[in-house]
Amino acid sequence: MGLKERLFGIIPEEDRRRISPHFDVIGDIAIIALPENLKGYAPVIVDTIKSYRHGIRTVLGKVENVSGDCRTARYEIITGDTTVTTHHEYGFSYRLDLSTVFFNPRLASERRRVTSQVQAGESVLVPFCGAGPFVIPAAARGASVVAVEKNPCAYRWLLENLQVNRCNGRVTAVCGDASDTALLPPQPFDRAIIPTPYGMDAILGILAPCVRPAGMLHFYTFKNRKQSEELEQTLTRAGYHVTTRRRCGNVAPSVSRWVFDLRKAGHPDRNTEISGNPG
Numbered sequence: 001m002g003l004k005e006r007l008f009g010i011i012p013e014e015d016r017r018r019i020s021p022h023f024d025v026i027g028d029i030a031i032i033a034l035p036e037n038l039k040g041y042a043p044v045i046v047d048t049i050k051s052y053r054h055g056i057r058t059v060l061g062k063v064e065n066v067s068g069d070c071r072t073a074r075y076e077i078i079t080g081d082t083t084v085t086t087h088h089e090y091g092f093s094y095r096l097d098l099s100t101v102f103f104n105p106r107l108a109s110e111r112r113r114v115t116s117q118v119q120a121g122e123s124v125l126v127p128f129c130g131a132g133p134f135v136i137p138a139a140a141r142g143a144s145v146v147a148v149e150k151n152p153c154a155y156r157w158l159l160e161n162l163q164v165n166r167c168n169g170r171v172t173a174v175c176g177d178a179s180d181t182a183l184l185p186p187q188p189f190d191r192a193i194i195p196t197p198y199g200m201d202a203i204l205g206i207l208a209p210c211v212r213p214a215g216m217l218h219f220y221t222f223k224n225r226k227q228s229e230e231l232e233q234t235l236t237r238a239g240y241h242v243t244t245r246r247r248c249g250n251v252a253p254s255v256s257r258w259v260f261d262l263r264k265a266g267h268p269d270r271n272t273e274i275s276g277n278p279g
């Protein structure tokens with residue numbers, strides 16, 4: 001039974017219907033989003049969540065959606081005393097402060113799908129790496145990873161997480177702008193995993209030349225279905241073999257997060273490098 005069903009008979013029916021049945025859990029923190037006029041129900045919702053999710057210590061109310069360069073949301077603490085937590089995902093742990101660092105627990109299986117393609121000995125580039133949820137599983141599979149993150153708070157948690165998960169020897173962490181390729185150590189990479197923030201699609205054209213011929217790119221982007229189909233055509237025309245195009249989450253009524261798994265052409269002349277916004 002989910003949250004909404006558990007509130008049956010506790011909250012007037014008309015209001016109960018407007019409460020989202022979903023809430024995210026990151027470590028021991030639950031995040032709820034309540035419309036302004038239902039905020040009075042926060043205490044009873046917190047009690048209900050805590051009654052069946054026993055590990056929850058903090059409940060945050062989302063005040064503002066993810067925005068800005070650091071892709072952080074704004075929260076108010078409804079119960080508990082910290083926004084710092086440790087999240088466990090497929091045997092790895094990620095410590096972070098939700099007030100300063102982006103983390104999306106709904107992408108766990110997608111991260112697993114992509115990082116399980118990484119082979120021991122590969123060199124992998126992960127720009128926009130946040131607290132490390134792509135970096136650490138890739139390094140644990142025996143890859144050498146270059147991880148780039150611009151937000152100094154996320155970067156500090158990344159360093160801590162590399163240590164806790166014992167993979168700092170395999171990762172070169174860079175605090176800086178992912179579009180500044182001068183910050184990167186010698187290339188080319190075998191693979192790039194690019195969890196692109198909204199509006200930064202031009203990064204594909206900047207980073208694709210850093211990947212070797214026949215290397216792989218996993219490119220995330222926000223599009224509606226038609227735009228994603230058009231992007232697939234553009235990428236194919238540019239010489240990429242699109243091995244996967246799949247939706248991995250809704251972000252707005254018709255806009256989804258899409259991932260494109262792209263194999264570069266085996267010969268450098270066969271890829272027209274993408275310039276500007278690819279779609």
Ligand SMILES: C[S@@+](CC[C@H](N)C(=O)[O-])C[C@H]1O[C@@H](n2cnc3c(N)ncnc32)[C@H](O)[C@@H]1O
Nearest residue numbers: 069070102103128129130149150151177178195
């Ligand atoms: C969508 S989040 C993805 C974080 C992480 N990969 C994850 O899955 O949790 C994007 C990340 O890119 C960082 N970022 C935004 N602009 C950047 C830039 N120009 N260069 C490097 N990192 C940037 C943000 O601080 C944020 O941590």
